[in-house]
Amino acid sequence: MYQPDLWEQTLFWLKQWKDSLPEIPEIDFDKTPEESFGEIKELPIRYWRKLLENEKLWTEGIIKAVFKSGKTLELMSNYFKRQNNKPYDGLLILLNSLFGKYYD
Numbered sequence: 001m002y003q004p005d006l007w008e009q010t011l012f013w014l015k016q017w018k019d020s021l022p023e024i025p026e027i028d029f030d031k032t033p034e035e036s037f038g039e040i041k042e043l044p045i046r047y048w049r050k051l052l053e054n055e056k057l058w059t060e061g062i063i064k065a066v067f068k069s070g071k072t073l074e075l076m077s078n079y080f081k082r083q084n085n086k087p088y089d090g091l092l093i094l095l096n097s098l099f100g101k102y103y104d
Contacts, residue, residue: 027065027066028066028067028068029066029067029072030067030068030069030070030071030072031068033069033071033072033074033075034075036072037072037075037076037079040072040076041075041076041079045087045088045091048076048091049090049091049094051063052091052094052095052098053094058098058101058102063098063102064102064103070099070103073095073099073103074099076095077092077095077096077099080092080095
């Protein structure tokens with residue numbers, strides 16, 4: 001049996017449901033890459049290693065969701081290169097290989 005009000009009621013309910021959801025903040029470190037870079041560049045090496053070595057963050061698209069265009073990661077790559085020491089060299093190689101794999 002056709003109920004003409006059913007579609008309107010469904011649309012009304014969906015709108016109410018959407019309006020009741022909490023606002024989810026957008027996390028995009030590439031929105032202002034230089035500013036983001038300035039805030040995260042001094043993180044200890046161990047954090048960068050954990051972030052870069054966690055393959056799940058890359059395969060599930062979490063890194064790409066947080067660093068949408070990869071501009072901040074490019075700035076980090078340049079920063080790692082300028083440090084010119086072995087721990088940063090390892091991070092540089094790892095970041096560049098992941099960047100090449102997950103960003104076009």
